[in-house]
Amino acid sequence: MEFVSSASKTIKANDILLASAPCGIGKSLASLLAILPQLGKNKLLICFRTRSQLHIYLKELKSLRHSPSAVSLFSKQDMCPLRIKGALSYFDFLEECRRLKDNCKSSTKPYCRFYWNMIKKKKKAEELALDCARRILAPGEATRRMSRQGFCAYEALKQVLNKIDIFLGTYHYSFNPSVRQALLKGFGVDLPNVYLIVDEAHNLPAFSRELLSDRLTQNTLEGALRETETFRHETVPSVQECLNMLSDGIFQRGQELLTKEKLRRLDPQKVSDMFLDRTGTPGPEAAQTLHEYGDYVRETRQQQGSDRIFSYSHRVGEFMKNFFEKVESPYVHLIQRDWRGGIVLEVRSLDGRELTDPVLQRARGSVLMSGFLSPLKVYRDLMLNDNSDAHLKEFNSPFPPENRLVLAAKDVSSRFEKRTDKMLDKWKNYIEAISEANEGNVAVFFTSYELMHTILPLINTNRDGTIEQRRTKRGEVINRLTKSGDNILFGVMGGKFSEGIDYPGNLLTCVATVGLPYATWDVYQKALINYFNHEFPREGRTYAYLTPAILRLIQTCGRVHRSSSDRGCIVILDERVTRQNIKQQLPNYFQKEMKIVESPNTCAEQIVEFWEKQQKKP
Ligand code: SF4
Structure with a gap:
């Protein structure tokens, strides 16, 4: 309700809300409940970085009593039933599609039979596309349904955009100027008549920089x-x-x-x-x-x-x-x-604001949110040139604090000059103590593969070990974790097992992180820091280097508590998170709950005590 209220006020004022809202708040539904009652004749554009987010919105939209019509698209290449992919770049695919469509109009071969049918049976294609929109079908479902009837789903859905209320797609549809222009043309509106929901907004600065590169x-x-x-x-x-x-x-x-x-x-x-x-x-x-x-x-x-x-x-x-x-x-x-x-x-x-600022300023009202968007001020500055219409709001985790233990070790650090044999030994002792003390599966995530492979040979544990490799599949690891609670998973922060993955049913009960995951120090990082120092005086290092590292760290720690009933421990093996300048970058509830441990033994004692308390709970 707090989220709905903040977002409603912002939307009413045609402003921009940046919200850091931890997992479990129900932010997707809340953002819809804030915008839909105010939609009127305007349209809603929902965008996200990864496709997995789409299904959350589709589910929420379908569950509303008065479901609005909605279309979602993946890229044209992905939705093309002719499957002309191969080595074709996206640009070349578009050229090829255009040629096959033009050939339909001039009746020359080769032509696209799916597009041909759209010309010949225009009304039927439109009815089917509108039906897909009313049923709020995912792009894959719409493609299967329409191609079975001989139509190109992408083209047909595009043609009914002016009759629907909501569009869902990746960031490209909102922030790539040519893709957005085509979408809005179909939608029949311009940005001042579009409300915007940007999910996983922590990705937007890097996404827009990449798009300009x-x-x-x-x-x-x-x-x-x-x-x-x-x-x-x-x-x-x-x-x-x-x-x-x-x-x-x-x-x-x-x-x-x-x-x-x-x-x-x-x-x-x-x-x-x-x-x-x-x-x-x-x-x-x-x-x-x-x-x-x-x-x-x-x-x-x-x-x-x-x-x-x-x-x-x-x-x-x-x-x-x-x-x-x-x-x-x-x-x-x-x-x-x-x-x-x-x-x-x-x-x-080095700067994505060229793409993000004009969209966010011109849209009728925007909600940008993420499970972790902290410090909000940094993300605001990286997306907007003029931030006078931006409101910042951080929400607390809705999960019971007694279900978590957050520990930070005071005597270890991945600072380069401290990476001695003694430090490696300390990390090994911590990992072994955590492995011994914890109940259920443990995951240990390192700052790099190099550090992981340096420490791994030293570790001795009775648990069944799995080491993240390029070819390790997520499904296989989840299966292994489901079979027993005696596993230990080793991976890297920013890798496929520490971000964008759920461990359902409390499959992981402890995450330990080794070091602070700063980006590799290179000429690009130096250039980024210098540039940000120029744009945001004295903040270059925070904006370019520290904030992304903290994001990676918190994403990794977030793997343990995915629902209100999940219980578990988070152990950060780097003393730097206890220092005020870094600690203040962590989510509020981390700052409040974090306990400092000074040795592997005290760390293990805290974990044992935590699980004893959990067992006494009804
Ligand atoms: S019109 Fe549709 S089916 Fe035909 S080539 Fe283009 S994307 Fe593929």
């Missing part, structure tokens, strides 16, 4: 070089010269330079000068040459009736255009090694 991989470059052997054109010699310059001058050189460090900054002016030296053409002109040749390749493929209309050279040209155009702050140019060892060129944005 671009990257080029070695594979794309090699694909472009192969293209020049197949698609002959008078510009091929200069295209090859440009591609070879990129391949030898940048990618090959990157292989030699990036040995110890994985990431380096590049000066776009120097790269442009290298192009001039080696090819006689400055960088931006080389980008244009590649782009034009890419257009020629795509046209030729189309004329040849190829199944796929795409061009690697076009992609390289597009990237190079961004690389040489986005040269001022907040952009940085990077060369790095990816996890497979391949070289990647990047132009990365």
